[in-house]
Amino acid sequence: MHxxxxxxxxxxxxxxxxxxxxxxxxxxxxxxxxxxxxxxxVVAEIRQAGGRVLAVPADVTTPADMTxxxxxxxAEFGRLDVMMCNAGFGxxxxxxxxxxxxxxxxxxxxxxxxFHAAHAALPHFRRQGSGHLIVISSIVGRRGIPFMxxxxxxxxxxxxxxxxxRAELHGTGIHVSVVYPISTETEFHSTxxxxxxxATTRAAGPRQSPDVVANAIARAIRKPVPEVYxxxxxxxxxxxxxxxxxxxxxxxxxxxxxxxxx
Numbered sequence: 146m147h148x149x150x151x152x153x154x155x156x157x158x159x160x161x162x163x164x165x166x167x168x169x170x171x172x173x174x175x176x177x178x179x180x181x182x183x184x185x186x187v188v189a190e191i192r193q194a195g196g197r198v199l200a201v202p203a204d205v206t207t208p209a210d211m212t213x214x215x216x217x218x219x220a221e222f223g224r225l226d227v228m229m230c231n232a233g234f235g236x237x238x239x240x241x242x243x244x245x246x247x248x249x250x251x252x253x254x255x256x257x258x259x260f261h262a263a264h265a266a267l268p269h270f271r272r273q274g275s276g277h278l279i280v281i282s283s284i285v286g287r288r289g290i291p292f293m294x295x296x297x298x299x300x301x302x303x304x305x306x307x308x309x310x311r312a313e314l315h316g317t318g319i320h321v322s323v324v325y326p327i328s329t330e331t332e333f334h335s336t337x338x339x340x341x342x343x344a345t346t347r348a349a350g351p352r353q354s355p356d357v358v359a360n361a362i363a364r365a366i367r368k369p370v371p372e373v374y375x376x377x378x379x380x381x382x383x384x385x386x387x388x389x390x391x392x393x394x395x396x397x398x399x400x401x402x403x404x405x406x407x
Contacts, residue, residue, distance in 0.1 A: 147171040148277075148366060149222040151214065153205050153262050154232030156183035159281060159326065161190075162355035163229065163362050168196025170363060175218035175225075177203040177210075178232070197222075205232040205258030211265040219269065227366055228266035230259040230303075231281040236295040243295050255299035260306065267319075275318040277369055279362060280307045284325045284376075287383035290397040311371060320369035324362060325383070327376045328352045351376060 150167050154160040155176035164174045168191045176198065178184050184200040191198040199221045203210035218225050233255040236247055263278055270276025285293050286300030304323055311321040328351070353376050361375040374380040386393045 147173065148226035149173045149175070149218065149224050150227040150229060150366070151175040151177070151218050151225055151262075151266070152229040152231055153177050153203075153211075153214075153258065156180055156187055159355045159358045160229070160231040161187050162359040163231070164198070165190060165194065165196075166356070166359040166363050167366070168198060169194050171196075172366075173197045173199075173222045175199040175201065175214070175221065177201045177205075177214045179204050205230075205261055206253045208261045208264070211261040214262075215265040215269060224273065225266060225269050225276070227277040227279060228262055228270075229279040229281065229362070230262045232258045232262075233281070233299070235293070237292055238295075239292060240294050248295050251295055252299055252302075255296070256302045256306075259303050263306075263310070270319045271317070277320045277322065277366060278307070278310065279365065280304075280321070280323045282307075282323050282325055284327050284374075284379045284382060286323075287325060288386040288393055288397065322365050322369060322371060322373055324358065324365070324373040324375065325379060326353065326358045327379050351378070 147170075148167075150172050152160050152164050152174065155164050156178035160176070160178075164176050164187060168174045174191060174196060176184060176187060177200070179202065181200075181202045184202060188198050188200045199218060201214045201217050203214045205211060215225060215228075234251065236243065236251040259280055266276065266278065270278075280303050282303045283296075283300045285297040286304045289297040289301075307321050307323045314321060358375045361373050365373045382393070382396075385396070
């Protein structure tokens, strides 16, 4: 039986790439984002590839929208097997230059959006006795890097929530996976510049395509694992952060992105 997968933030980037990959594999896909016309473009791509898809314009910061998204998915496909909490954006800059309003916005989308989607899906998973929650974090959710403190804080928060849930749900048939992408070639950086109020420079470190992340997520759905590192060497950074935090300070400074003020 092919899974039914719901994906937040699916109009672009990792969410879009994963929806297309899973639909090509035969999954039934439900996608949501705030912008209806961009969702429609993804729907057209999925249908052209022969997939079945449901699009629901919704805002992850609104609990009622996430409940509506889950209910619509189950009404359309009869069940929900995977909830992929992907919606998010970046915020960049020195901590004392970030406003309280900016910090609240990035926390609302990245962390509370994950919470609301998981909160809506879990009752259905419990009734089924099965399900899979996939949280798209970031490698900076394992080790912070310069000028990414507000964003990293939301990603660490996601990880803490997921780790607690995984322990709570042990033995229930419900899986929890956290995905740790590195810098990915999406609209992330242009969006981050817009929300941060100034341009950002690109770091010299490794990068990956959203398709690489989507492929790693597809493998994790077939065989659930607690953690997914699409760029496998990045797991070493998480280990180093525990064993040698001072060395990690030096290492991550090599990848710093200096703010470019207008």
